[in-house]
Amino acid sequence: MPDERSTTPDLRTDRPTPARMYDYYLGGKDNFAVDRDAAEQVLSAAPEVRILARENRAFLGRAVRYLAAEAGIRQFIDIGTGLPTQGNVHEVAQAVDPSTRVVYVDNDPIVRAHAHALLPADGTTAVIEADMRDPGPILDHPDLHRLIDFDEPVAVLFMSVLHFIADEEDPYGLVAAFRDRSVPGSHLALSHITSPEQNTDGATAAADVYKARATSPAVLRTPKEIGSLFDGYELVDPGLVFLPQWRPDTPAAAANADSVWMLCAVGRR
Numbered sequence: 445m446p447d448e449r450s451t452t453p454d455l456r457t458d459r460p461t462p463a464r465m466y467d468y469y470l471g472g473k474d475n476f477a478v479d480r481d482a483a484e485q486v487l488s489a490a491p492e493v494r495i496l497a498r499e500n501r502a503f504l505g506r507a508v509r510y511l512a513a514e515a516g517i518r519q520f521i522d523i524g525t526g527l528p529t530q531g532n533v534h535e536v537a538q539a540v541d542p543s544t545r546v547v548y549v550d551n552d553p554i555v556r557a558h559a560h561a562l563l564p565a566d567g568t569t570a571v572i573e574a575d576m577r578d579p580g581p582i583l584d585h586p587d588l589h590r591l592i593d594f595d596e597p598v599a600v601l602f603m604s605v606l607h608f609i610a611d612e613e614d615p616y617g618l619v620a621a622f623r624d625r626s627v628p629g630s631h632l633a634l635s636h637i638t639s640p641e642q643n644t645d646g647a648t649a650a651a652d653v654y655k656a657r658a659t660s661p662a663v664l665r666t667p668k669e670i671g672s673l674f675d676g677y678e679l680v681d682p683g684l685v686f687l688p689q690w691r692p693d694t695p696a697a698a699a700n701a702d703s704v705w706m707l708c709a710v711g712r713r
């Protein structure tokens with residue numbers, strides 16, 4: 445008889461994971477007591493983290509809609525996908541063109557398990573369980589090659605994920621690995637936590653909870669460091685801004701933007 449334990453993913457219920465804590469901030473149900481406890485510790489140090497999470501999802505939606513509807517992108521690689529929620533990348537992009545292909549990549553096994561249940565069966569999407577700190581196996585993965593043609597423009601998304609990569613793990617190098625495979629007309633879109641001018645204590649305390657408890661630490665980076673992730677890309681308007689300021693649906697939606705200490709941008713190669 446096969447040993448069931450060897451095929452059951454290790455969900456690491458003993459330690460909080462970024463994917464499940466983020467699910468909790470967004471009001472999702474795919475999290476465990478250990479995640480809720482750490483997330484509550486983050487929220488008591490920085491209650492605005494719930495708003496950051498919602499604003500991040502809103503930016504993701506606006507950026508994907510821009511890439512599909514205005515930049516004409518028909519293939520997306522979404523690195524650090526997170527648990528399925530409202531407005532997933534394939535839903536936003538396929539509302540523009542149903543033939544758009546999307547490859548999701550995440551290293552948390554719970555993401556793959558849930559994404560499989562949600563993905564359309566029409567062969568336009570795939571989910572790869574992999575660690576982005578090693579981009580080679582992702583770029584060579586057969587599911588990626590089935591859906592992504594690197595001779596055509598591609599959008600690579602790193603939404604709220606590169607702050608889980610320490611400097612010594614070379615976040616710049618791993619973004620460049622995807623850039624170097626993509627043709628002109630390709631895009632990079634990302635969001636990243638930054639040190640706020642006010643409320644530095646809350647942001648630092650929130651990052652400290654990840655460092656002490658979660659499966660990945662969280663690294664606050666300066667605007668200059670985040671801008672450097674776009675080396676080889678030209679930023680589209682409005683450049684590198686706080687989440688609510690990136691092409692808001694209404695001018696009022698961008699009010700008090702700098703209290704949301706996460707920066708974002710979209711770049712074109």
Ligand SMILES: C[S@@+](CC[C@H](N)C(=O)[O-])C[C@H]1O[C@@H](n2cnc3c(N)ncnc32)[C@H](O)[C@@H]1O
Pocket residue numbers: 462463466500501504523524525526527549550551552555574575576577602603604605608660
């Ligand atoms: C805060 S969530 C962001 C989810 C989604 N991109 C969004 O913006 O709504 C971060 C995600 O990155 C994933 N992640 C963290 N480190 C990773 C790594 N080294 N490789 C792949 N995925 C990673 C986590 O599992 C989690 O699902």
